[in-house]
Amino acid sequence: MSILNINWKPEFGTIFTWFAMDKNGKIAVMVNNCFGDLPKCLLSIENAELLLDQLNEYMWEESSVYLTYPQNKRGDFKLDLYSYWRHKNNLGKEAIIAELINDFIHSGHYSDANLAINKGFFEYQAIEGSFEGEDYPVGYNDKTKMGDYFRYLMPTIYASIEDFPEELRHGIAVSDIIDFTNDRLLDNDKINDYFPRMYKK
Known part of the structure; x- marks a missing residue:
């Protein structure tokens, strides 16, 4: 049974991974770590959870429906905040970079680093923890709170909307103001301001 709808609120339990496009057409994987909000434009889609499942299966090359994947970008990754x-x-x-490289070597396309290296995605993670202040993004000096999304991994060769099957593109939230190459932290309270609409051809 799907739990994602327009009334859904972040809470401890299920982690959702959603997808976003910035004002320049670059793509990010957004991991909510239970506490990050999801845009209302996404939550208002019927069967939003199924759509996210299909996008995630495609990202991890596990789809039984969409079997053609873009060629590997063969780029590199940069670790930003963690x-x-x-x-x-x-x-x-x-040490964290070494862990990411080791995971890439052993896990291949199932690794986080591969999302940047070969898929060309930015990766943002939401601040988590069991109480406020237990977690924060190392390397970011301003105030943060649980649920804020921080930029974790950066690609050197970028993905675009063309890297997704046309049938799945409407599941990607779009921003007219965010620039993934510059914006290191996204305020969880402003997710709907950042991403007011879904991709539409």
């Missing part, structure tokens, strides 16, 4: 809560045992940036 979760204190997830990496508190070793906050060194070089």
Whole structure:
């Protein structure tokens, strides 16, 4: 049973991954980590959860319907901000980069790094934790709160809407003001201002 609808609110439990396009046509994977909001324009779509499942299956190359994938970008990735809560045992940036590379070597297209290297996606993660202040993005000096999305991984070769099957493109939220190459943190309270509409050809 789908739980995503216009009245849905972020809460501890299910993690949703959604997709966004910035004002320049670049694509980001948005991981809500339970507490990040989803745009109302997405929640208002009938069967939104099924659509997100289809997009995620396509991203991980697990789709049984959409079997043609873009050629690998063969780019690189850059680590920007990262979760204190997830990496508190070793906050060194070089160690985290090494973990990402090792995961890419062993997990291939199932790794986070592959999303940047070969898919060309930015990746944003929502601040999580079991209470306010337990987690924050390392490397960001201004105030943040649970649910705010921080830029985690950056690609060097960028994906576009053309990398998705036409049948799935309407599941991508669009911004006219956000620039993924510049905007490191997205205020969770402003998600609907950032992403007011879904992609439409």
